[in-house]
């Protein structure tokens with residue numbers, strides 16, 4: 454498949470990457486001319502003492518701040534409404550998001566609303582945001598979503614059991630403060646699932662129909678880092694080299710897909726995650742090998758390269774046979790890091806598939822997938838991941 458030779462690549466976020474960088478937070482607040490910060494972090498990062506690590510340089514630097522931590526495992530419209538209200542009442546002019554995707558997506562939404570007004574529901578969709586938001590400093594504590602640089606915020610509407618997405622370059626954080634020391638305390642199962650999310654981002658961007666040379670290079674390097682370090686990060690949580698690799702992989706994969714978008718694993722992951730409460734990284738990990746198998750014929754050359762990146766010996770194989778090895782390699786990786794569930798384990802049944810498939814068909818990730826799917830294809834991918 455040809456890679457696009459006419460393309461646009463844009464990333465407005467400044468990336469600061471390094472162990473211990475969170476200690477310099479005051480400098481970054483000053484850089485964005487912040488007078489008072491709203492620190493947004495979920496209860497998990499508060500409990501893990503990570504919010505304290507963010508507070509310390511603010512206290513020492515005499516930067517006034519408020520904390521908002523009323524966030525669940527996923528960012529919700531309700532928590533965005535609540536945090537936005539507090540930011541306005543307390544006159545905060547810089548938002549510091551600290552945590553995984555839920556904290557960062559909430560922080561981005563609040564920053565965007567402070568600059569644009571109105572209600573978050575007004576901005577659901579692509580490019581509905583008209584103006585820059587207030588500055589957002591995004592501090593990731595997982596290595597997976599890449600939300601620290603992306604234009605997307607994914608928000609749950611609990612009542613409608615749906616996920617909504619706001620996508621705009623004005624939604625990108627001002628600064629991504631990537632400090633791998635903050636990921637050291639992530640438990641193995643979260644390291645595994647978020648790492649598989651990062652891999653799915655890199656891989657889907659790499660093989661899709663709209664990739665271009667800059668995203669390709671970023672995706673390829675992200676996959677090399679995952680191949681080298683995801684297993685180690687899971688089994689040796691304190692291994693700083695592995696943690697650095699995974700945080701860099703996550704950020705680079707996001708830099709790739711922020712422009713290209715993704716593929717069918719994400720088309721299905723969004724409705725499956727919303728309806729059955731499956732963590733995003735876990736559902737991607739379940740789907741990825743089967744989606745790869747479906748996609749092989751659409752980009753055998755790239756899949757053969759992926760097999761090689763993941764250590765498969767493809768020297769004497771045809772391109773088609775080499776491509777199949779990529780599926781085996783990713784299945785092995787998934788099992789090695791302890792992700793063994795299938796869709797039935799989360800309550801997905803045959804009678805759910807029609808609605809899931811129809812929603813997946815509507816995803817913006819579907820038309821750019823290397824193989825054009827039918828509704829029946831979506832159902833078959835799910836069926837092969839369920840108990841007979």
Ligand SMILES: [Fe+2]
Nearest residue numbers: 598650654733
């Ligand atoms: Fe994802």
